[in-house]
Amino acid sequence: MTLNIELNTQNISRDDIKECVKIHRKEIKGGLLNTFGDKFLIKIYNYILINDSSFLIVAKKDGVVIGFFAGCINQSNFFLNFIFKNFFFMIPYIWKIVKQNLYNKILKIKNFFLSNKYLLPNASILNFCVKNDFQSMGIGKLLFNKAIETFKKNNIKSIKISTGKNQEKAKKMYLSYGAKLINNNLNSNNNNLEVIFILNI
Numbered sequence: 001m002t003l004n005i006e007l008n009t010q011n012i013s014r015d016d017i018k019e020c021v022k023i024h025r026k027e028i029k030g031g032l033l034n035t036f037g038d039k040f041l042i043k044i045y046n047y048i049l050i051n052d053s054s055f056l057i058v059a060k061k062d063g064v065v066i067g068f069f070a071g072c073i074n075q076s077n078f079f080l081n082f083i084f085k086n087f088f089f090m091i092p093y094i095w096k097i098v099k100q101n102l103y104n105k106i107l108k109i110k111n112f113f114l115s116n117k118y119l120l121p122n123a124s125i126l127n128f129c130v131k132n133d134f135q136s137m138g139i140g141k142l143l144f145n146k147a148i149e150t151f152k153k154n155n156i157k158s159i160k161i162s163t164g165k166n167q168e169k170a171k172k173m174y175l176s177y178g179a180k181l182i183n184n185n186l187n188s189n190n191n192n193l194e195v196i197f198i199l200n201i
């Protein structure tokens with residue numbers, strides 16, 4: 001079957017971003033970012049698109065978004081810069097973090113990354129999804145190969161990958177690319193354990 005997939009890194013529209021968010025919501029159950037809702041996710045994907053240290057690759061079939069890859073060349077400052085640049089927008093979310101005690105989860109992740117600072121690469125996958133009906137057809141590999149090409153163009157030699165413990169297809173895929181498992185049980189959220197890999201590219 002010919003799939004005729006188009007990969008876009010430019011001319012990504014606001015509607016394309018909304019589609020990415022819809023796919024994100026459907027394919028990534030749980031996770032901290034999901035607790036903040038669509039408006040927040042749209043803001044962060046728009047930021048990924050315009051920020052110099054991040055990139056977005058969108059896969060389309062017949063003009064419709066069916067998957068995407070969001071990557072980051074330098075994650076250390078990515079989220080902090082996002083918060084500073086969108087401070088007023090962030091106030092209700094910061095309040096939600098305080099009110100719902102979410103900072104414990106954030107601290108656990110932050111501490112893990114800090115204590116492994118010298119081991120973990122600064123480049124990372126921010127998110128990567130293919131719409132359910134189109135999974136297992138090779139579209140993930142198309143996106144991933146294009147992403148590796150983009151990382152390499154930016155002189156990146158290794159990337160950090162964190163995914164949900166129950167994301168079986170993703171874990172199998174990363175291992176098939178030679179990723180090394182670093183942590184199998186990062187307890188960032190009681191119902192949502194994280195798995196951390198490093199992939200040399």
Ligand SMILES: CC(C)(COP(=O)(O)OP(=O)(O)OC[C@H]1O[C@@H](n2cnc3c(N)ncnc32)[C@H](O)[C@@H]1OP(=O)(O)O)[C@@H](O)C(=O)NCCC(=O)NCCS
Nearest residue numbers: 027129130135136137138139140141163167169170172173
């Ligand atoms: C992970 C994901 C993006 C892969 O996209 P995809 O289009 O399904 O991937 P492909 O068809 O190109 O397959 C790539 C690899 O994924 C794994 N994979 C795909 N379908 C699979 C299945 N049904 N069972 C097990 N592994 C599978 C395999 O390793 C496969 O490589 P192979 O064909 O050489 O065996 C997609 O499955 C997805 O969106 N999953 C839910 C969201 C997610 O977990 N994202 C990762 C967040 S970091």
